[in-house]
Amino acid sequence: MLHEKNWARAWLGLGLVWFVAAIALAPSNKVYQQGLVAFLWLPTLILAWPARTVLIEAWRRQPALWGAVLLLIVWGAISLVWSAAEDPGREAKRLIYILVFLLAFPLVAQGGPARIRHLLQIGSGLLAIAALISIVQFYFVLGNPLIGRLGGIGEISHPILGAYVIGTAVLLLLYQLPHQRVVQLGWLLALACLGAFVMLSQSRGAVLALLSTVVLAPLWFRDRHSRMIAVAAVIATGVAFYVVYDVITARGSSFRPEIFQAVIQMIGEHPWTGLGLGASYKVSAVGMEFDHTHNMFTHVAVELGLPGMLLWIAVWLFTLAEIVRARHTLLGKILLALWIFSTMAMQFDAASLTATPRAEWFVSWLIVGLAMLLPWGSAENDACGKISGST
Template sequence: MLYQKNWARAWLGFGLVWFLGAIALAPSNKVYQQGLVLFLWLPTLVLAWSARAVLIEAWRRQPALWVSVVLLIAWCAISLAWSSVEEPGREAKRLVYIMVFLLAFPLLAQAGTARMRHLLQLGSGLLAVGALVSIVQFYGLQGHSLIRRLYGIGEISHPILGAYVVGIAALSLLYQVPGRRGAQLGWMLALACLAVFMMLSQSRGAVLAMLLTVVIAPLWWRNRHSRLVAALALVATALAFYVVYDRISARGSSYRPEIFAAVLQMIGEHPWTGLGLGASYKVLTVGMQFDHSHNMFTHVAVELGWPGMLLWVAVWLFTLAEIVRARHTPLGKLLLGLWIFSTLAMQFDAASLTATPRAEWFISWLVVGLVMLLPWGRAENDACGKISGST
């Protein structure tokens, strides 16, 4: 089969690494998007026919998740009928991008979930390089004071969204400790770069999401490493509050409660249809204007109404259900942390579910896609268990 060829697996694997690392390291967003077309969308479409049995099996193994995704995409497409967006064809094309992105993961799974974890590590390592370059450029070359909020390079330039991307990378590395001494040194340096980036971004939502995730992680990792990480996180947080409490509390709630109240009123004006996919809107409250709702779920409700938001909630909850089923596998444990971090992150910012691939995809579609690897991971673990039981 074509999709089983080594070159095909390498092509797709490079596409995933490009998605992860090039969001920071690509010279421009245009190059990043073109790379995704070449390294991820194109191989998925080329290999899809030969891998049709795999895709059918993916649907059979996770029917609720796939049905909810298809229904959400269909509702998004229907909402273009009443949307004020200037280029509905462009929005429809982005929906195709999402489906092709998700279809890539059952194909990637055929190389084994261990290889997928290695690809995640590689992509996260590249993001650590991006974090380091961002810090050196912003504070070293540009000469900004350390109390200034960090703006990263590439598509991690937004302090909040960039911190979410870096947070996903940090969690992808944090509980996968390499066995070799030299690799452990690189692992620690990468984590240090990612952690410093998050702190200097001054994104309280990202830091809080990370803190809560690592503090409860011992509940499912159940090892000394996870308990040590949780303890260190609590100590670091207490120290940060002691040293820079005034700076942490200076921005208050950043008008989030007022924005939330105003957005609920906007949702009430179009509860069933929303404004339509891609429709632009402004949130007016406390005499100020905000570009979006600063919350993924309310943003979806503004654009797609209650039906759209409920479908996205269904996708997200079925994603969790699949993770819970695989909670005893290494990938399942890793994804549980990513899901919790992403869920918390969505509450503080992120208002782009169906736009072209960008930072918000790391806390939404990437997690959904990675969950689509899990059925093959469970099969691998079952096979290993049978082999060890017979020896």
């Protein structure tokens, strides 16, 4: 079959690595989007018909998850009827992008779970390089003070959203300890760069989400490695509070409770239809205007109404169900960590579900897509919780 050819797997593998790493390393967002078209969208469309049996099997193995995704996409398309979006055609095209993105994952899964993890390691390693470049450029080249909030390169320039992208990379690497000594050194350096980026971004939401996930992880990893990481994370957090307590608490609650209260009123004005997909809006609170709700679930409710929010919750919970079903595999355990991290991240700032691929996709559609890989790795036995670090 065409999708089983080495060149086809390499093409799709490059697309997955590009999605993860090029968000920071691509010279511009336009190049990033064009790369996704060339390396992920195009091969998926070319291989979709020859690999139709794989896609049918994907539906058969995860009917609830795929059904919820399709219903959400259909509801989003219907909402364009009443939406005040500037370009409804563009919004509809973005829904197709999401569907094609997700269709790529069952095809990528045919390479096997070990290869998938290696691809994610490569992408995360490249993000570590981007994190190091960001730190050097921001503090040493541009001369910003060390108490300044780090803004990264490329599309991780936003301190909060960039921290969520890098936090995802941390979890993709953290529980994949290499066996070789030399590779372990690179693994430690990569994690040091990624961890430093998250801390220097001063994104309390990202730090809290990452810390909570790491502390809870021993419950399902059940190994010495995860317990040591959890203890180290707690100690590091305590030291950070002692050293830079004033910096951590200076911004208070960042008006999140006031924003949430105003958003609830907005949802109440259009509870069933929302404003429509792609409709722009402002949140007025404490005498200021905010570009979005600073919460993924309420953002979806504002755009797509309560039906849209319930459909997204269904997608997210069915994703969790698939992850729990595969919790005996290493990929399943890593995805459970990512799901918890992403769920917490959605509460603080991520508020873009149907726009073109961007930082918010790392805590939404990427997790859904990776969960769609799991049926093909369910037979994998990862009781040791470790894999070879060679890539």
